[in-house]
Amino acid sequence: QLPLNAIKHYSDAHSKPPDLHFQYGTAGFRTLGNTLDSVIFRVGILAGLRSKRLDGKTIGVMVTASHNPEQDNGVKLVDPRGEMLEASWEAHATLLANASSTDAFLEALTALVKSTKIDLSKPARVVYARDTRPSGPALISALEDGFKALGVEARDAGITTTPILHYLVKAINTKGTNESYGEDSEDGYFTKLSTSFKKLVAGKARPDPLIIDCANGVGAHAGAKLIEYLGDSFPLVLENTTTSTPGTLNESCGADFVKTMQRLPPTLANLMKPGQRACSLDGDADRLMYYYLDERGQFRMLDGDKIAALVAAFIVELVKLAGLDSEIKVGVVQTAYANGASTKYLAERLPVKCVPTGVKHLHHAAEHYDVGVYFEANGHGTVLFSKSTQDKLKSHEPSTPAQSTALNHLINLTQLINQTVGDALSDMLLVEVVLAHKSYSGVEWNSLYADLPNRLVKVVVGDRNGFKTEDAERRLVSPPGLQTKIDDLVRRYEGGRSFVRPSGTEDVVRVYAEAVVKSQADGGSPYFIEVTE
Numbered sequence: 193q194l195p196l197n198a199i200k201h202y203s204d205a206h207s208k209p210p211d212l213h214f215q216y217g218t219a220g221f222r223t224l225g226n227t228l229d230s231v232i233f234r235v236g237i238l239a240g241l242r243s244k245r246l247d248g249k250t251i252g253v254m255v256t257a258s259h260n261p262e263q264d265n266g267v268k269l270v271d272p273r274g275e276m277l278e279a280s281w282e283a284h285a286t287l288l289a290n291a292s293s294t295d296a297f298l299e300a301l302t303a304l305v306k307s308t309k310i311d312l313s314k315p316a317r318v319v320y321a322r323d324t325r326p327s328g329p330a331l332i333s334a335l336e337d338g339f340k341a342l343g344v345e346a347r348d349a350g351i352t353t354t355p356i357l358h359y360l361v362k363a364i365n366t367k368g369t370n371e372s373y374g375e376d377s378e379d380g381y382f383t384k385l386s387t388s389f390k391k392l393v394a395g396k397a398r399p400d401p402l403i404i405d406c407a408n409g410v411g412a413h414a415g416a417k418l419i420e421y422l423g424d425s426f427p428l429v430l431e432n433t434t435t436s437t438p439g440t441l442n443e444s445c446g447a448d449f450v451k452t453m454q455r456l457p458p459t460l461a462n463l464m465k466p467g468q469r470a471c472s473l474d475g476d477a478d479r480l481m482y483y484y485l486d487e488r489g490q491f492r493m494l495d496g497d498k499i500a501a502l503v504a505a506f507i508v509e510l511v512k513l514a515g516l517d518s519e520i521k522v523g524v525v526q527t528a529y530a531n532g533a534s535t536k537y538l539a540e541r542l543p544v545k546c547v548p549t550g551v552k553h554l555h556h557a558a559e560h561y562d563v564g565v566y567f568e569a570n571g572h573g574t575v576l577f578s579k580s581t582q583d584k585l586k587s588h589e590p591s592t593p594a595q596s597t598a599l600n601h602l603i604n605l606t607q608l609i610n611q612t613v614g615d616a617l618s619d620m621l622l623v624e625v626v627l628a629h630k631s632y633s634g635v636e637w638n639s640l641y642a643d644l645p646n647r648l649v650k651v652v653v654g655d656r657n658g659f660k661t662e663d664a665e666r667r668l669v670s671p672p673g674l675q676t677k678i679d680d681l682v683r684r685y686e687g688g689r690s691f692v693r694p695s696g697t698e699d700v701v702r703v704y705a706e707a708v709v710k711s712q713a714d715g716g717s718p719y720f721i722e723v724t725e
């Protein structure tokens with residue numbers, strides 16, 4: 193039986209704003225922080241029910257709006273293996289969030305319990321965290337009211353990064369099993385990362401200090417802890433760490449700023465010397481962008497596609513060196529936003545698949561490979577090693593010392609990489625491992641292939657739901673006739689490629705265009721202007 197009286201009591205204190213509609217999209221619920229009170233309260237109850245449905249396994253709840261502006265906030269659920277919420281429950285979440293009154297909410301809950309056959313006698317366990325946004329504390333207390341209303345055993349992970357919360361969920365649910373993911377604490381996370389990193393770079397030259405732009409977000413806290421665990425093995429310099437100054441989060445800094453503006457965060461301008469490498473995290477530290485200044489002081493960006501190319505080539509090489517290339521197949525997953533030059537570079541070397549935008553699509557497609565490398569161009573991504581691949585790595589008998597070394601590197605990579613979700617800090621250490629092994633600076637890394645010039649803009653339209661796509665969002669099926677116009681236009685430009693799709697997180701459509709010549713891909717070119725019109 194649902195504790196209807198308790199839920200009613202709490203729900204009345206978290207009533208839904210009458211004129212707002214909420215949608216659980218690719219990044220959970222995300223909108224202005226001060227409109228989310230009722231949504232987050234209800235998510236607290238939903239998380240508890242999801243846990244009961246899965247026999248008391250621990251569910252994660254993360255309160256964050258990632259790279260979005262400081263006044264935004266959001267919430268997403270994490271499933272027991274550390275993955276995104278199962279798709280069918282996204283619709284349940286949307287339904288509950290939009291129930292217009294407490295009575296309607298109670299009715300929707302009762303219907304959900306029935307339709308999904310939830311055994312209410314099972315325990316409900318949740319672990320939750322938030323980023324550094326000012327709206328966070330109030331939203332967390334709404335979430336906790338949801339837990340109290342249902343009687344959830346809730347564990348507060350405090351202020352931490354999205355990837356650490358995903359790590360915790362998986363670590364808690366695998367605790368004491370032979371698939372243990374690590375100690376279920378921040379200490380466990382940092383120990384796992386730093387131990388495997390040190391093994392992987394043992395004997396390699398110590399790199400120059402790396403500047404990390406923390407976007408004035410929670411990555412600053414996590415970065416400071418990482419420094420303690422890494423000790424002398426790798427010097428880090430943290431910048432944009434003012435997490436308590438209002439208005440600074442993601443403002444003219446962070447991974448999204450760098451990717452969209454294709455330039456250095458202004459606060460780093462005086463710190464960077466030619467040749468110097470740096471990277472930017474986003475507001476919840478799950479995205480990573482690298483860059484450096486070339487010898488002329490020019491900004492050079494190394495985005496998610498460049499990370500995928502670097503990492504995939506390295507893993508393919510290790511698999512071969514370990515003598516496992518006939519047994520372990522490495523593949524890459526991208527979205528339509530991947531630079532055409534990266535797709536070409538990768539496809540010449542290994543299987544590449546294109547899927548619709550959104551981490552869950554990339555993640556699921558990557559699970560079909562023995563080793564699946566996935567990155568969005570914006571810097572969100574990771575590498576998945578299938579269960580059978582991990583078993584193979586553990587049981588394989590190397591026949592030469594060189595094979596043994598490569599095998600150990602691969603095993604250490606499975607420990608270094610956060611396989612639950614994109615993780616800026618884990619990805620950063622991964623990049624540095626590859627650079628150290630290849631003796632690459634930013635220059636060599638960047639020259640794996642040359643990016644095609646490109647532009648990405650938002651266009652506000654009357655109704656973005658009128659835009660329907662196919663072929664992994666690379667073609668429009670509606671509005672009728674528009675795709676033909678884009679095709680005609682693109683054909684006139686060398687290496688032209690362009691597509692239009694509705695955003696899943698903002699009320700806009702996004703227009704992407706690339707071409708061989710920069711002036712053609714650029715905002716002022718006839719090509720681009722016609723594409724956006």
Ligand code: NG1
Pocket residue numbers: 218219258529549550551568570572694695696697698702
């Ligand atoms: P939308 O708004 O659907 O384009 C954006 C990003 C995605 C992903 C999600 C979730 C671009 C072009 N799109 O999605 O890659 O990160 O947000 O945060 O970067």
Ligand code: ZN
Pocket residue numbers: 258259474475476477478479
């Ligand atoms: Zn993020």
